[in-house]
Amino acid sequence: MKRADLTEKLLDIKREKGWTWKHICAEIGGMSEVMITGALLGNHKLTKPQAANAAKLFSLSPAEQAMLNEVPMRGAGTPMPPTDPLIYRFYELVLVNGPAWKVLIEEEFGDGIMSAIDFDMTIERQADPKGDRVKVGMTGKFLPFKYYGATGNAQAYGFKEE
Secondary structure, eight states: OOHHHHHHHHHHHHHHHTOOHHHHHHHHOSSOHHHHHHHHTTSSOOOHHHHHHHHHHHTOOHHHHHHTTSOOOTTTTOOSSOOSHHHHHHHHHHHHHHHHHHHHHHHHHOSEEEEEEEEEEEEEEEOOTTSOEEEEEEEEEEEEOOOTTOOSSOOOTTOOOO
């Protein structure tokens, strides 16, 4: 069985049972709903205890349970640029606002990147009389550029020039 086939099986069971992602994530437990949902969609891996919880919930075989604990090929199913309108809006946000985010982050933190591994994300509904809003919060560890091969006057990790 391929990972994409397992994802389709999980989605079929979710539909048949009428489960929500919130229900599934609560049953599996142990990390954010974004991570668990992403794992079941094939873009993250579950820990062994989480994979066992998912296997019990979805009545999976031992091989399918093991597959949920394997490191996946992330993003393999998403064309670039994305064609789904909701996903495309995030892509558009990066295209339009990415240069501003980059210079503002560099001004505050220095030369480096925001980790997408040491990272948290929340998605919330924000009530608004003009129509509810989607509130997305992201935090990622700042990883400064590392001057590899530097000796003597090597800058401290996290150093920001003033």
